[in-house]
Every structure is written in structure tokens, then in C-alpha cells.
Amino acid sequence: MWHSLQADFPQQLPLTDFERGPLRPQPGEPVALFHWGAGRIQAVNSAEQQLPAWLEPTFYNPEKHARLVVMGRWKERLLLIRVATPAEAKKEDWPGLRSWLLQASAEEFDLLATAAGLASWDEQHRYCGRCATPTRPRNDEFSRECPRCHLRHYPRVAPCIITLVWREDALLLARSPRFAPGVYSTLAGFIETGESAEQALHREVKEEVGVQVGNLRYLGSQAWPFPHSLMLGYWAEYQGGDIQLEEEEIEDAQWFPLDQLPELPPKKAISRYLIDSFLTWHSGR
Numbered sequence: 001m002w003h004s005l006q007a008d009f010p011q012q013l014p015l016t017d018f019e020r021g022p023l024r025p026q027p028g029e030p031v032a033l034f035h036w037g038a039g040r041i042q043a044v045n046s047a048e049q050q051l052p053a054w055l056e057p058t059f060y061n062p063e064k065h066a067r068l069v070v071m072g073r074w075k076e077r078l079l080l081i082r083v084a085t086p087a088e089a090k091k092e093d094w095p096g097l098r099s100w101l102l103q104a105s106a107e108e109f110d111l112l113a114t115a116a117g118l119a120s121w122d123e124q125h126r127y128c129g130r131c132a133t134p135t136r137p138r139n140d141e142f143s144r145e146c147p148r149c150h151l152r153h154y155p156r157v158a159p160c161i162i163t164l165v166w167r168e169d170a171l172l173l174a175r176s177p178r179f180a181p182g183v184y185s186t187l188a189g190f191i192e193t194g195e196s197a198e199q200a201l202h203r204e205v206k207e208e209v210g211v212q213v214g215n216l217r218y219l220g221s222q223a224w225p226f227p228h229s230l231m232l233g234y235w236a237e238y239q240g241g242d243i244q245l246e247e248e249e250i251e252d253a254q255w256f257p258l259d260q261l262p263e264l265p266p267k268k269a270i271s272r273y274l275i276d277s278f279l280t281w282h283s284g285r
């Protein structure tokens with residue numbers, strides 16, 4: 001038994017109440033608007049207690065809402081995404097996506113990640129990448145189609161590996177200059193085209209910290225909308241080599257004894273899940 005799943009970890013639970021897909025609203029139907037702009041989401045002070053603070057309940061009005069992306073149905077409302085200008089999104093009541101995610105329930109995390117992915121897709125695929133004609137959204141799937149050459153443009157998902165490198169008495173954790181002061185985390189990197197997840201894991205670990213690993217164990221995945229990653233989480237056992245930093249990406253990396261870990265990433269992140277589940281498994285052996 002390698003680990004037991006933690007019920008509070010986002011996206012380990014199948015959703016029961018979110019129907020994903022570009023559905024068609026009817027005039028006057030109850031909907032909820034999600035206001036997105038430049039990585040921020042507006043707080044809308046919902047008067048309805050059942051809805052999170054970032055969803056504005058209203059009724060569908062084709063004159064105002066026809067161009068908005070419909071992301072699916074939740075709590076008997078269609079959820080619509082409005083993409084605001086960066087200037088509007090700079091105002092005070094627009095917290096960053098990260099701060100909303102870190103306080104979200106597992107189900108809300110999924111909605112936020114989906115909305116962020118669809119908003120950036122809608123913003124970035126207005127013209128065909130092959131012939132530069134303006135694209136149009138399809139009604140039957142999340143894609144924007146070119147009316148001239150029929151190329152379809154889908155929301156992007158960028159697979160990444162994220163891995164906890166361990167040995168019997170210590171964890172190899174690293175920090176990037178982008179992290180909050182004092183925080184160390186697991187290693188991560190994008191999978192290149194043509195590469196398997198496992199090949200990417202060996203390559204990234206070697207590039208970033210210079211060590212060899214083996215005995216890979218897949219633990220689970222998490223959508224991470226910065227901007228549209230899918231993190232595939234592994235444990236990897238240390239096999240040899242001394243730490244050598246890739247200095248452009250990694251500011252520091254160290255072996256931390258299991259009982260002397262540094263400040264770790266927040267509980268909602270898969271990096272933390274990889275660490276916590278390892279400690280649980282290790283202490284139960």
C-alpha cells in the first residue's frame with residue numbers, strides 16, 4: 001500500500017454536480033457570470049449564499065450575453081465567462097486566480113481551473129493559426145473553428161511532470177526564485193513533444209538538480225491553470241549523483257531530513273500532496 005488518497009486534495013474526487021460542456025442557454029434562464037481578466041477574477045459580492053463570491057447570479061439575456069463562453073451547468077445554472085479588459089481587471093475587487101484557488105473547495109477549484117482555461121483559450125484563438133481568418137465557437141464542443149479552412153482550435157492543456165525525489169532518510173526539495181521566501185518544493189517541468197511522462201521526469205530531474213532517479217510511482221494529477229498545465233505527480237527514488245543546480249531555474253536544492261523539512265507549498269497544491277502522502281506512507285512502513 002503506497003498511500004491513501006486524501007479526501008481534501010482537489011481533483012481526486014469525481015464531481016457530481018458539474019456538467020461540463022458548451023450548453024445553450026434560453027432567454028430568461030438563471031445563469032451565473034464569471035468575470036475574468038488578465039489572470040484575475042472579480043469578486044461580485046453574491047447575495048446568494050450557495051454561490052461562491054466569484055459568481056454573479058443573473059438571468060440570461062441574449063443581447064448582453066450571446067458572445068460569452070458557456071462552460072457548463074452547476075447548481076442548476078449555466079456558468080458563463082466574461083473576458084474583461086486588463087484595465088478593468090486592475091481594480092481592487094479583482095483578486096488573482098491563485099488566491100481564489102487556495103481558498104476554494106475541491107469542487108470550486110475545478111470550476112476556477114476550467115473557467116481560467118476556457119477564458120484564455122477564448123482570448124487567444126480569435127484568429128485561425130493557419131490562415132488568419134476570424135474563428136467562430138462551435139456549439140457541440142469546446143473548440144473555435146475557422147470558417148475558411150475548418151481548422152479547429154481547442155483549449156490548450158500542457159502536461160507537466162511534478163516529482164518528489166526521495167531516499168530513505170531525506171527528501172530532495174528545491175526553490176525557484178519565483179517562490180515565496182523560505183518555501184521549498186518538488187521538481188516540475190513541461191513534457192516536450194514526442195516525450196513520455198517518464199522520459200520527461202528523468203530529463204527534468206537530471207537538468208534541474210543533476211541526480212539520477214528510478215522506481216517511479218504515479219500518484220495522481222491536478223489541473224493547474226497557470227496558464228493551462230496538467231500536473232502529473234510522481235514519487236521517484238534517488239539512485240545516484242550529487243546535486244548540481246541548473247542556476248537559471250533553481251535557486252537552491254537540498255536534501256532535507258524527514259523531520260527537518262523547510263516551509264512547504266500550500267495544502268491545495270499537488271506538490272504538497274506528494275510530500276504529505278509520502279510522509280504518511282513512510283511513517284506507516
Ligand SMILES: [Zn+2]
Binds near residue numbers: 131132133148149151
Ligand atoms: Zn483557417
